[in-house]
Amino acid sequence: MNSNGRHLRGAVIAGAVVATLSLAPAAVAQSPAKAPSAAGATTLVFDKNPNDPTNSRLNVYRGTKPLAAYRAGSGNGKEIKNDCAIGKGWMPNGTWKIRNKYRTYNGQRIKGFAVYLEDMKCSSGKAKRTQMFIHSEMNRDGTQGRTEPRRWDGAGDYKSNGCVKLKPEDIVKMFRLLDRYGWPTHLRVVN
Template sequence: MSSNGRRLRSTVIAAVVATTLSLTVAPAMSPAAATQGPTKTPSAVTATSLVYDKNPDDPTNSKLIVYRGKERLISYRAGSGTGSKNECTRNAGWIPNGNWKIKGKYPHYNGRYIKGYAVWLEDMPCSTGKKRKEMFIHSEMERNGKQGRSKARSWQDGDDYKSYGCVKLNPTNIEKMFKLLDSIGWPTHLRVVS
Protein backbone atom coordinates (compact mmCIF):
# COMPACT_ATOMS: atom_id res chain seq x y z
CA MET A 1 0.00 0.00 0.00
CA SER A 2 1.36 3.44 -0.90
CA SER A 3 2.11 6.11 1.72
CA ASN A 4 -0.90 8.12 0.45
CA GLY A 5 -3.08 5.04 0.88
CA ARG A 6 -1.80 4.52 4.44
CA ARG A 7 -2.44 8.19 5.31
CA LEU A 8 -5.98 8.00 3.91
CA ARG A 9 -6.64 4.77 5.84
CA SER A 10 -5.33 6.40 9.08
CA THR A 11 -7.58 9.43 8.50
CA VAL A 12 -10.62 7.20 7.94
CA ILE A 13 -9.89 5.20 11.11
CA ALA A 14 -9.48 8.43 13.14
CA ALA A 15 -12.88 9.61 11.85
CA VAL A 16 -14.44 6.27 12.81
CA VAL A 17 -12.97 6.52 16.30
CA ALA A 18 -14.34 10.05 16.70
CA THR A 19 -17.84 8.93 15.71
CA THR A 20 -17.61 5.79 17.84
CA LEU A 21 -16.84 7.63 21.06
CA SER A 22 -20.53 8.05 21.81
CA LEU A 23 -20.76 4.24 22.06
CA THR A 24 -18.26 3.96 24.91
CA VAL A 25 -18.45 3.96 28.67
CA ALA A 26 -16.16 4.78 31.56
CA PRO A 27 -15.17 2.26 34.25
CA ALA A 28 -17.95 1.12 36.57
CA MET A 29 -18.77 3.38 39.51
CA SER A 30 -18.07 2.16 43.05
CA PRO A 31 -21.00 1.87 45.51
CA ALA A 32 -19.53 4.78 47.53
CA ALA A 33 -19.38 7.01 44.45
CA ALA A 34 -22.96 6.09 43.55
CA THR A 35 -24.22 7.69 46.76
CA GLN A 36 -22.42 10.98 46.04
CA GLY A 37 -24.86 12.12 43.38
CA PRO A 38 -24.84 12.17 39.58
CA THR A 39 -21.60 11.83 37.65
CA LYS A 40 -20.56 13.35 34.38
CA THR A 41 -20.72 11.41 31.14
CA PRO A 42 -17.25 10.39 29.98
CA SER A 43 -15.77 12.92 27.61
CA ALA A 44 -14.36 12.18 24.18
CA VAL A 45 -10.93 12.75 25.74
CA THR A 46 -11.22 9.83 28.18
CA ALA A 47 -13.65 7.39 26.52
CA THR A 48 -12.33 4.00 25.46
CA SER A 49 -13.06 2.50 22.05
CA LEU A 50 -12.15 -0.76 20.35
CA VAL A 51 -11.73 -0.87 16.56
CA TYR A 52 -11.11 -3.93 14.40
CA ASP A 53 -9.47 -2.79 11.16
CA LYS A 54 -9.79 -5.54 8.54
CA ASN A 55 -6.88 -5.98 6.14
CA PRO A 56 -8.29 -6.67 2.65
CA ASP A 57 -4.91 -8.00 1.50
CA ASP A 58 -4.76 -10.63 4.27
CA PRO A 59 -7.78 -11.05 6.61
CA THR A 60 -5.59 -13.05 9.04
CA ASN A 61 -3.21 -10.09 9.42
CA SER A 62 -5.63 -7.37 10.50
CA LYS A 63 -5.48 -5.09 13.57
CA LEU A 64 -7.48 -4.77 16.78
CA ILE A 65 -6.85 -1.27 18.14
CA VAL A 66 -7.57 0.22 21.57
CA TYR A 67 -8.16 3.98 21.73
CA ARG A 68 -8.47 6.23 24.77
CA GLY A 69 -10.26 9.29 23.43
CA LYS A 70 -8.50 9.98 20.14
CA GLU A 71 -5.18 8.52 21.35
CA ARG A 72 -4.23 5.15 19.91
CA LEU A 73 -2.98 3.18 22.92
CA ILE A 74 -2.08 -0.15 21.35
CA SER A 75 -2.62 -2.25 18.26
CA TYR A 76 -2.70 -6.06 18.22
CA ARG A 77 -2.43 -8.35 15.22
CA ALA A 78 -5.74 -10.17 14.81
CA GLY A 79 -7.49 -12.31 12.24
CA SER A 80 -11.06 -13.07 11.20
CA GLY A 81 -12.32 -15.80 8.91
CA THR A 82 -10.40 -18.37 6.93
CA GLY A 83 -9.33 -15.96 4.19
CA SER A 84 -12.74 -15.35 2.62
CA LYS A 85 -13.78 -11.69 2.38
CA ASN A 86 -17.44 -12.69 1.99
CA GLU A 87 -18.85 -11.58 5.35
CA CYS A 88 -21.98 -13.70 4.90
CA THR A 89 -20.19 -17.05 4.49
CA ARG A 90 -20.84 -18.86 7.76
CA ASN A 91 -17.78 -20.50 9.33
CA ALA A 92 -15.40 -18.93 6.77
CA GLY A 93 -16.12 -15.26 6.02
CA TRP A 94 -14.63 -12.40 8.00
CA ILE A 95 -16.67 -10.41 10.51
CA PRO A 96 -19.06 -7.86 8.91
CA ASN A 97 -18.41 -4.13 9.28
CA GLY A 98 -20.46 -2.20 11.82
CA ASN A 99 -20.88 -1.54 15.54
CA TRP A 100 -21.01 -4.85 17.38
CA LYS A 101 -22.45 -4.55 20.88
CA ILE A 102 -20.34 -6.28 23.52
CA LYS A 103 -22.68 -8.67 25.37
CA GLY A 104 -20.12 -9.93 27.86
CA LYS A 105 -16.44 -10.33 28.68
CA TYR A 106 -15.10 -13.45 30.32
CA PRO A 107 -11.55 -14.22 31.50
CA HIS A 108 -12.47 -17.91 32.07
CA TYR A 109 -15.06 -18.65 29.38
CA ASN A 110 -15.98 -22.34 29.15
CA GLY A 111 -17.77 -22.81 25.84
CA ARG A 112 -17.71 -25.91 23.70
CA TYR A 113 -15.24 -24.45 21.19
CA ILE A 114 -14.06 -21.23 22.84
CA LYS A 115 -12.33 -21.22 26.20
CA GLY A 116 -10.38 -18.76 28.32
CA TYR A 117 -10.40 -15.04 27.54
CA ALA A 118 -13.45 -14.24 25.42
CA VAL A 119 -15.55 -11.20 24.49
CA TRP A 120 -19.05 -12.17 23.35
CA LEU A 121 -20.55 -9.98 20.61
CA GLU A 122 -24.23 -9.49 19.88
CA ASP A 123 -25.61 -11.19 16.74
CA MET A 124 -25.60 -8.85 13.75
CA PRO A 125 -26.73 -9.14 10.11
CA CYS A 126 -24.25 -9.23 7.24
CA SER A 127 -24.88 -7.46 3.91
CA THR A 128 -27.56 -9.95 2.79
CA GLY A 129 -29.50 -9.55 6.04
CA LYS A 130 -28.51 -13.02 7.25
CA LYS A 131 -27.38 -12.87 10.89
CA ARG A 132 -23.87 -13.78 11.95
CA LYS A 133 -24.26 -15.50 15.32
CA GLU A 134 -22.01 -16.66 18.14
CA MET A 135 -19.30 -14.13 17.32
CA PHE A 136 -16.47 -13.53 19.79
CA ILE A 137 -13.08 -11.97 20.25
CA HIS A 138 -11.01 -14.92 21.52
CA SER A 139 -7.83 -16.98 21.24
CA GLU A 140 -6.84 -20.64 21.51
CA MET A 141 -6.36 -21.75 25.12
CA GLU A 142 -7.82 -23.68 28.03
CA ARG A 143 -10.48 -22.18 30.30
CA ASN A 144 -7.80 -21.04 32.77
CA GLY A 145 -5.96 -19.07 30.05
CA LYS A 146 -3.09 -21.54 29.79
CA GLN A 147 -1.98 -23.36 26.67
CA GLY A 148 -3.38 -26.86 26.25
CA ARG A 149 -2.09 -29.89 24.38
CA SER A 150 -4.60 -30.15 21.54
CA LYS A 151 -4.40 -28.05 18.36
CA ALA A 152 -7.69 -26.34 19.28
CA ARG A 153 -6.35 -25.33 22.73
CA SER A 154 -2.80 -24.27 21.87
CA TRP A 155 -1.48 -21.41 19.75
CA GLN A 156 1.10 -22.72 17.33
CA ASP A 157 1.67 -20.35 14.41
CA GLY A 158 0.22 -17.69 12.08
CA ASP A 159 -2.48 -20.09 10.85
CA ASP A 160 -4.06 -19.82 14.28
CA TYR A 161 -5.27 -16.32 13.36
CA LYS A 162 -7.84 -18.05 11.12
CA SER A 163 -11.36 -18.42 12.53
CA TYR A 164 -14.93 -19.15 11.59
CA GLY A 165 -15.53 -15.39 11.53
CA CYS A 166 -14.66 -14.40 15.09
CA VAL A 167 -11.82 -11.98 15.80
CA LYS A 168 -8.78 -13.94 17.03
CA LEU A 169 -5.71 -12.72 18.90
CA ASN A 170 -2.76 -14.69 20.18
CA PRO A 171 -3.02 -15.72 23.87
CA THR A 172 -0.49 -13.18 25.16
CA ASN A 173 -2.22 -10.26 23.44
CA ILE A 174 -5.76 -11.13 24.48
CA GLU A 175 -4.61 -11.36 28.10
CA LYS A 176 -2.87 -7.97 27.77
CA MET A 177 -6.01 -6.48 26.18
CA PHE A 178 -8.19 -7.70 29.07
CA LYS A 179 -5.80 -6.23 31.65
CA LEU A 180 -5.66 -2.90 29.80
CA LEU A 181 -9.44 -2.61 29.36
CA ASP A 182 -10.08 -3.73 32.94
CA SER A 183 -7.87 -0.84 34.08
CA ILE A 184 -9.09 1.94 31.75
CA GLY A 185 -12.70 0.87 31.17
CA TRP A 186 -14.39 -1.34 28.63
CA PRO A 187 -16.18 0.06 25.58
CA THR A 188 -19.77 -1.02 24.94
CA HIS A 189 -19.11 -1.87 21.27
CA LEU A 190 -16.51 -3.22 18.87
CA ARG A 191 -16.35 -1.06 15.73
CA VAL A 192 -15.43 -3.14 12.64
CA VAL A 193 -14.06 -1.29 9.58
CA SER A 194 -12.26 -2.17 6.36
Protein backbone atom coordinates in the same frame (compact mmCIF):
# COMPACT_ATOMS: atom_id res chain seq x y z
CA MET B 1 -33.02 36.18 48.44
CA ASN B 2 -29.65 35.80 50.19
CA SER B 3 -26.70 38.19 50.11
CA ASN B 4 -25.33 36.61 46.89
CA GLY B 5 -28.48 37.41 44.91
CA ARG B 6 -29.66 33.75 44.91
CA HIS B 7 -33.20 32.73 45.64
CA LEU B 8 -33.46 30.09 48.34
CA ARG B 9 -36.64 28.10 48.77
CA GLY B 10 -37.53 25.36 51.14
CA ALA B 11 -40.21 22.75 51.02
CA VAL B 12 -41.31 20.08 53.43
CA ILE B 13 -41.67 16.68 51.82
CA ALA B 14 -42.55 13.70 54.01
CA GLY B 15 -41.28 15.49 57.09
CA ALA B 16 -37.91 16.44 55.56
CA VAL B 17 -36.92 19.92 54.54
CA VAL B 18 -35.72 20.01 50.92
CA ALA B 19 -33.94 23.15 49.76
CA THR B 20 -33.90 24.23 46.14
CA LEU B 21 -31.49 26.77 44.81
CA SER B 22 -32.18 28.90 41.78
CA LEU B 23 -29.33 30.98 40.48
CA ALA B 24 -29.64 34.45 39.11
CA PRO B 25 -28.96 34.64 35.35
CA ALA B 26 -25.58 36.32 35.94
CA ALA B 27 -24.44 33.45 38.14
CA VAL B 28 -25.46 30.89 35.51
CA ALA B 29 -23.49 32.70 32.84
CA GLN B 30 -20.40 32.71 35.03
CA SER B 31 -20.43 28.98 35.78
CA PRO B 32 -21.77 26.98 32.82
CA ALA B 33 -22.28 23.27 33.30
CA LYS B 34 -19.79 21.19 31.37
CA ALA B 35 -21.14 18.26 29.40
CA PRO B 36 -19.28 14.98 29.81
CA SER B 37 -16.67 14.58 27.10
CA ALA B 38 -16.31 11.45 25.01
CA ALA B 39 -12.68 12.43 24.50
CA GLY B 40 -11.59 10.02 27.22
CA ALA B 41 -13.77 7.06 26.20
CA THR B 42 -12.04 3.75 25.50
CA THR B 43 -12.87 2.22 22.12
CA LEU B 44 -12.07 -1.01 20.28
CA VAL B 45 -11.68 -0.95 16.49
CA PHE B 46 -11.07 -4.07 14.41
CA ASP B 47 -9.49 -2.94 11.13
CA LYS B 48 -9.74 -5.78 8.60
CA ASN B 49 -6.88 -6.13 6.13
CA PRO B 50 -8.33 -7.04 2.69
CA ASN B 51 -4.86 -8.10 1.45
CA ASP B 52 -4.41 -10.59 4.31
CA PRO B 53 -7.39 -10.99 6.68
CA THR B 54 -5.24 -13.02 9.08
CA ASN B 55 -2.93 -10.00 9.46
CA SER B 56 -5.57 -7.44 10.49
CA ARG B 57 -5.42 -5.19 13.59
CA LEU B 58 -7.47 -4.86 16.74
CA ASN B 59 -6.83 -1.33 18.04
CA VAL B 60 -7.53 0.12 21.47
CA TYR B 61 -7.99 3.88 21.78
CA ARG B 62 -8.50 6.24 24.71
CA GLY B 63 -10.31 9.13 23.05
CA THR B 64 -8.22 9.64 19.91
CA LYS B 65 -4.99 8.39 21.50
CA PRO B 66 -3.95 4.87 20.44
CA LEU B 67 -3.16 2.68 23.46
CA ALA B 68 -2.43 -0.63 21.73
CA ALA B 69 -2.64 -2.48 18.42
CA TYR B 70 -2.75 -6.26 18.27
CA ARG B 71 -2.44 -8.48 15.24
CA ALA B 72 -5.75 -10.26 14.74
CA GLY B 73 -7.52 -12.39 12.18
CA SER B 74 -11.07 -13.17 11.14
CA GLY B 75 -12.36 -15.82 8.75
CA ASN B 76 -10.80 -18.71 6.84
CA GLY B 77 -10.89 -20.59 3.57
CA LYS B 78 -11.86 -19.40 0.07
CA GLU B 79 -14.77 -17.31 1.35
CA ILE B 80 -12.71 -15.46 3.95
CA LYS B 81 -13.79 -12.00 2.70
CA ASN B 82 -17.48 -12.93 2.44
CA ASP B 83 -19.02 -11.60 5.65
CA CYS B 84 -22.21 -13.61 4.95
CA ALA B 85 -20.39 -16.98 4.82
CA ILE B 86 -21.33 -18.40 8.21
CA GLY B 87 -18.45 -20.24 9.85
CA LYS B 88 -15.99 -19.07 7.16
CA GLY B 89 -16.26 -15.39 6.33
CA TRP B 90 -14.73 -12.51 8.23
CA MET B 91 -16.69 -10.40 10.67
CA PRO B 92 -19.18 -7.98 9.06
CA ASN B 93 -18.42 -4.25 9.27
CA GLY B 94 -20.44 -2.26 11.75
CA THR B 95 -20.74 -1.52 15.43
CA TRP B 96 -21.08 -4.65 17.52
CA LYS B 97 -22.41 -4.38 21.07
CA ILE B 98 -20.26 -6.13 23.65
CA ARG B 99 -22.58 -8.50 25.51
CA ASN B 100 -20.11 -9.78 28.09
CA LYS B 101 -16.47 -10.50 28.83
CA TYR B 102 -15.04 -13.65 30.38
CA ARG B 103 -11.68 -14.78 31.74
CA THR B 104 -12.74 -18.42 32.10
CA TYR B 105 -15.25 -18.93 29.30
CA ASN B 106 -16.11 -22.59 28.84
CA GLY B 107 -17.80 -22.89 25.46
CA GLN B 108 -17.69 -25.90 23.18
CA ARG B 109 -15.11 -24.32 20.84
CA ILE B 110 -13.98 -21.19 22.68
CA LYS B 111 -12.41 -21.26 26.12
CA GLY B 112 -10.58 -18.89 28.43
CA PHE B 113 -10.42 -15.15 27.75
CA ALA B 114 -13.31 -14.16 25.50
CA VAL B 115 -15.45 -11.13 24.64
CA TYR B 116 -18.97 -12.11 23.55
CA LEU B 117 -20.57 -9.86 20.90
CA GLU B 118 -24.16 -9.27 19.83
CA ASP B 119 -25.66 -10.99 16.80
CA MET B 120 -25.55 -8.94 13.59
CA LYS B 121 -26.70 -9.35 10.01
CA CYS B 122 -24.08 -9.52 7.29
CA SER B 123 -23.71 -6.83 4.61
CA SER B 124 -26.44 -8.28 2.34
CA GLY B 125 -28.79 -8.80 5.29
CA LYS B 126 -29.43 -12.39 4.17
CA ALA B 127 -27.58 -14.07 7.03
CA LYS B 128 -27.23 -13.32 10.71
CA ARG B 129 -23.81 -13.83 12.26
CA THR B 130 -24.20 -15.33 15.72
CA GLN B 131 -21.90 -16.65 18.42
CA MET B 132 -19.28 -14.02 17.55
CA PHE B 133 -16.38 -13.38 19.94
CA ILE B 134 -12.98 -11.83 20.37
CA HIS B 135 -10.96 -14.82 21.57
CA SER B 136 -7.80 -16.91 21.27
CA GLU B 137 -6.78 -20.56 21.52
CA MET B 138 -6.39 -21.65 25.14
CA ASN B 139 -7.81 -23.76 27.92
CA ARG B 140 -10.58 -22.45 30.14
CA ASP B 141 -8.02 -21.30 32.75
CA GLY B 142 -6.02 -19.35 30.13
CA THR B 143 -3.18 -21.86 29.84
CA GLN B 144 -2.07 -23.44 26.57
CA GLY B 145 -3.46 -26.82 25.64
CA ARG B 146 -1.49 -29.68 24.10
CA THR B 147 -3.58 -30.05 20.95
CA GLU B 148 -5.67 -27.93 18.59
CA PRO B 149 -7.81 -25.92 19.11
CA ARG B 150 -6.38 -25.18 22.58
CA ARG B 151 -2.76 -24.60 21.50
CA TRP B 152 -1.42 -21.56 19.64
CA ASP B 153 1.07 -22.69 16.98
CA GLY B 154 1.70 -19.53 14.96
CA ALA B 155 0.37 -17.35 12.14
CA GLY B 156 -2.05 -20.03 10.89
CA ASP B 157 -3.94 -19.77 14.16
CA TYR B 158 -5.19 -16.27 13.29
CA LYS B 159 -7.78 -18.00 11.08
CA SER B 160 -11.22 -18.27 12.64
CA ASN B 161 -14.84 -19.06 11.83
CA GLY B 162 -15.47 -15.32 11.65
CA CYS B 163 -14.60 -14.20 15.18
CA VAL B 164 -11.76 -11.79 15.89
CA LYS B 165 -8.84 -13.97 16.98
CA LEU B 166 -5.75 -12.85 18.92
CA LYS B 167 -2.62 -14.54 20.24
CA PRO B 168 -3.14 -15.76 23.82
CA GLU B 169 -0.69 -13.26 25.32
CA ASP B 170 -2.30 -10.41 23.36
CA ILE B 171 -5.83 -11.09 24.58
CA VAL B 172 -4.54 -11.23 28.16
CA LYS B 173 -2.76 -7.88 27.63
CA MET B 174 -5.93 -6.41 26.13
CA PHE B 175 -8.01 -7.48 29.14
CA ARG B 176 -5.47 -5.89 31.52
CA LEU B 177 -5.43 -2.69 29.48
CA LEU B 178 -9.21 -2.42 29.35
CA ASP B 179 -9.49 -3.21 33.06
CA ARG B 180 -7.19 -0.25 33.64
CA TYR B 181 -8.74 2.28 31.23
CA GLY B 182 -12.34 1.09 31.18
CA TRP B 183 -14.21 -1.35 29.00
CA PRO B 184 -15.95 -0.05 25.89
CA THR B 185 -19.56 -1.00 25.23
CA HIS B 186 -18.98 -1.73 21.51
CA LEU B 187 -16.50 -3.06 18.97
CA ARG B 188 -16.35 -1.14 15.70
CA VAL B 189 -15.40 -3.25 12.65
CA VAL B 190 -14.01 -1.48 9.57
CA ASN B 191 -11.92 -2.17 6.45
